[in-house]
Amino acid sequence: LSCSLSPHLSSYDEDQGSRLTRKAKEAPFVPIGMVGFVAIVAYGLYKLKSRGNTKISLHLIHMHVAAQGFVVGTMTFGMGYSMYREFWAKPKP
Structure with missing residues (x-):
């Protein structure tokens, strides 16, 4: 039995990067x-020292x-942009 496999299996060959x-x-x-989430959390942790009378x-x-x-x-804006590209900005055939 001869099994011909593709020399490149994209889901298995690609690295994480x-x-x-x-x-x-x-x-x-x-x-x-993701970057915005990390930035807001980092800023909030930085401001934790100078929160004043506010409880932690x-x-x-x-x-x-x-x-x-x-x-x-961001997810909402991304979905709106994706819908715009798919339904309104698609060139008519």
């Missing part, structure tokens, strides 16, 4: 959301809501 690059090109708003739990809740809001907003 090229896979991340390919996924970022397919959905560019995912890395933007309230500060962490505000930080969580801001980071989550950024990610949801």
Whole structure:
């Protein structure tokens, strides 16, 4: 029995870096959301020292809501952009 396999199996041969690059090109708003989330959390942790009279739990809740809001907003904008490209900006045949 002769089994001819493709010399290049894309899902198995690509390393993590090229896979991340390919996924970022397919959905560019995912890395933007991830970077924004990390930036907001880092800023919130930095500002933790100078929170004043605010309780730590309230500060962490505000930080969580801001980071989550950024990610949801980015996802919403990305879906809207994707829908625009697919339905309205597609050239008519």
